[in-house]
Amino acid sequence: MIEFKGVSxxxxxxxxxxxxxxxxxxxxxxxxxxxxxxxxxTLLRCVNALETPDTGTVTFDNRVVQRTDGDVSELRAQVGxxxxxxxxxxxxxxxxxxxxxxxxARERDEAHARALLERVGVADKADVYPDTLSxxxxxxxxxxxxxxxxxxxxxxxxxTSALDPEMVGEVLAVMRQLAGEGxxxxxxxxxxxxxREVAHRVVFMDGGRLVEIAPPDEIFSNPQRKRTQAFLSxxx
Amino acid sequence: MGREFATxxxxxxxxxxxxxxxxxxxxxxFDFSPIWAFRVRFVKGFLCTIGATALAYVVGLAxxxxxxxxxxxxxxxxxxxxxxxxxxxxxxxxxxxxxxAWWGIASQIEGVESRxxxxxxxxxxxxxxxxxxxxRAGIESVERGQFEAAVSLGLDRRQTLQYVVFPxxxxxxIPPMTGELIALTKESSLLFTIGVVEMMSxxxxxxxxxLATLEALIFVAxxxxxxxxxxxxxxxxxxxxxxxxxxxxxxxx
Ligand SMILES: Nc1ncnc2c1ncn2[C@@H]1O[C@H](COP(=O)(O)OP(=O)(O)OP(=O)(O)O)[C@@H](O)[C@H]1O
Ligand SMILES: [Mg+2]
Numbered sequence: 001m002i003e004f005k006g007v008s009x010x011x012x013x014x015x016x017x018x019x020x021x022x023x024x025x026x027x028x029x030x031x032x033x034x035x036x037x038x039x040x041x042t043l044l045r046c047v048n049a050l051e052t053p054d055t056g057t058v059t060f061d062n063r064v065v066q067r068t069d070g071d072v073s074e075l076r077a078q079v080g081x082x083x084x085x086x087x088x089x090x091x092x093x094x095x096x097x098x099x100x101x102x103x104x105a106r107e108r109d110e111a112h113a114r115a116l117l118e119r120v121g122v123a124d125k126a127d128v129y130p131d132t133l134s135x136x137x138x139x140x141x142x143x144x145x146x147x148x149x150x151x152x153x154x155x156x157x158x159x160t161s162a163l164d165p166e167m168v169g170e171v172l173a174v175m176r177q178l179a180g181e182g183x184x185x186x187x188x189x190x191x192x193x194x195x196r197e198v199a200h201r202v203v204f205m206d207g208g209r210l211v212e213i214a215p216p217d218e219i220f221s222n223p224q225r226k227r228t229q230a231f232l233s234x235x236x
Numbered sequence: 237m238g239r240e241f242a243t244x245x246x247x248x249x250x251x252x253x254x255x256x257x258x259x260x261x262x263x264x265x266f267d268f269s270p271i272w273a274f275r276v277r278f279v280k281g282f283l284c285t286i287g288a289t290a291l292a293y294v295v296g297l298a299x300x301x302x303x304x305x306x307x308x309x310x311x312x313x314x315x316x317x318x319x320x321x322x323x324x325x326x327x328x329x330x331x332x333x334x335x336x337a338w339w340g341i342a343s344q345i346e347g348v349e350s351r352x353x354x355x356x357x358x359x360x361x362x363x364x365x366x367x368x369x370x371x372r373a374g375i376e377s378v379e380r381g382q383f384e385a386a387v388s389l390g391l392d393r394r395q396t397l398q399y400v401v402f403p404x405x406x407x408x409x410i411p412p413m414t415g416e417l418i419a420l421t422k423e424s425s426l427l428f429t430i431g432v433v434e435m436m437s438x439x440x441x442x443x444x445x446x447l448a449t450l451e452a453l454i455f456v457a458x459x460x461x462x463x464x465x466x467x468x469x470x471x472x473x474x475x476x477x478x479x480x481x482x483x484x485x486x487x488x489x
Contacts, residue, residue, distance in 0.1 A: 089404075
């Protein structure tokens with residue numbers, strides 16, 4: 001469903017991605033782990049053309065992702081994105097946030113939007129503005145918003161890193177549920193418990209490279225690479 | 237609110253009484269009666285000030301939008317035109333600009349006769365530099381994440397600006413844009429230098445005839461306050477209503 005082929009990206013001297021090859025199947029949950037600056041965000045952002053690789057190609061559903069493509073908006077609508085800092089629209093209510101994209105695409109489906117808020121457990125907050133929500137509630141509204149266009153895949157960029165510890169669980173629960181429903185997910189996170197439990201495969205990144213790719217039970221109990229071992233011994 | 241308002245009104249009356257008492261004690265003999273003879277011209281001047289300011293504001297807004305677009309442009313050539321405009325206009329006094337506009341340019345062109353129109357346009361061109369900056373800063377104050385969240389949902393560039401960026405930016409622009417209207421009201425007094433008959437020019441005429449110079453100036457000052465104080469109150473109200481000027485928990489001093 002999502003395919004990276006020889007993807008590299010630099011910012012001046014900084015290597016963000018180096019020759020990345022990765023195929024993510026439909027319904028698969030892939031978790032990206034790795035130290036800060038290892039390229040996790042950049043990798044995610046290449047999928048919906050927030051970043052453009054210097055070399056190599058990213059394909060989504062057999063279509064090459066290109067920022068200059070006239071249909072890039074249509075492609076982006078098929079990929080939900082959840083950010084570390086939520087980026088809810090402050091001038092719209094929770095429901096307004098979820099409804100904006102469908103409304104502009106002329107799919108005025110308020111029932112669907114309300115059902116999504118229900119699904120992430122914030123139905124009672126439909127009519128409030130984001131500044132009165134807790135961090136966990138904000139992120140759950142953001143997930144509902146990302147689901148509003150009925151995407152085929154979801155990208156999560158450290159969705160719990162900006163949350164107070166007591167709110168991490170409620171967001172991960174929503175993500176776990178999504179994974180259980182067969183959503184294709186690419187998740188950058190420092191939540192090793194979530195990776196162990198939900199991921200089909202875990203990718204360890206360092207210096208823009210995919211250092212090791214393995215199912216969670218293998219990578220956590222028996223990492224093959226030295227750098228993976230060093231990283232895991234620090235975070236586990 | 238009600239109590240604070242009453243206190244404010246009371247204090248204002250007190251200040252005015254103190255000012256009046258101070259004036260009354262001065263050796264200068266105040267005589268506001270000559271102003272009455274100029275009443276028709278003062279009314280015309282008052283309307284001229286409001287008209288010139290309002291028109292200049294509209295011109296400034298239209299040009300200001302272009303300035304903001306230019307300064308936000310990806311094209312370095314266009315961006316430089318915007319920067320150049322802002323730097324030149326903000327870097328020179330309006331009194332010089334309006335003199336160049338009238339004596340230097342407009343009066344050399346045959347058929348151009350209205351000092352009011354030339355002066356007002358000059359004021360609009362002047363205002364555009366400041367308003368363009370307010371508009372640009374407002375748009376740039378919307379964080380990048382908002383833009384990214386919007387396009388990630390499949391909104392195109394136009395939709396992102398219209399439904400996500402502008403609604404947030406406009407909220408932040410309204411208070412400084414009201415401030416600009418106040419500034420422009422005062423700046424319009426300089427139109428008297430090219431012979432536009434606005435409020436200041438009437439006071440000037442009275443001075444030329446040696447009639448109640450100080451009284452006329454005080455009267456003009458009061459007329460400006462009649463325009464600017466309601467605007468200032470409006471600005472504060474809008475600011476409070478839009479929640480951006482919400483008092484932080486910290487009390488300075
Ligand atoms: N817009 C940018 N301009 C310059 N350098 C950038 C930019 N975005 C990312 N980088 C650099 O690219 C490298 C990879 O960044 P990236 O954000 O993808 O890492 P990450 O794994 O997501 O890190 P973190 O855990 O801190 O989010 C880093 O060294 C970062 O400093
Ligand atoms: Mg990151």
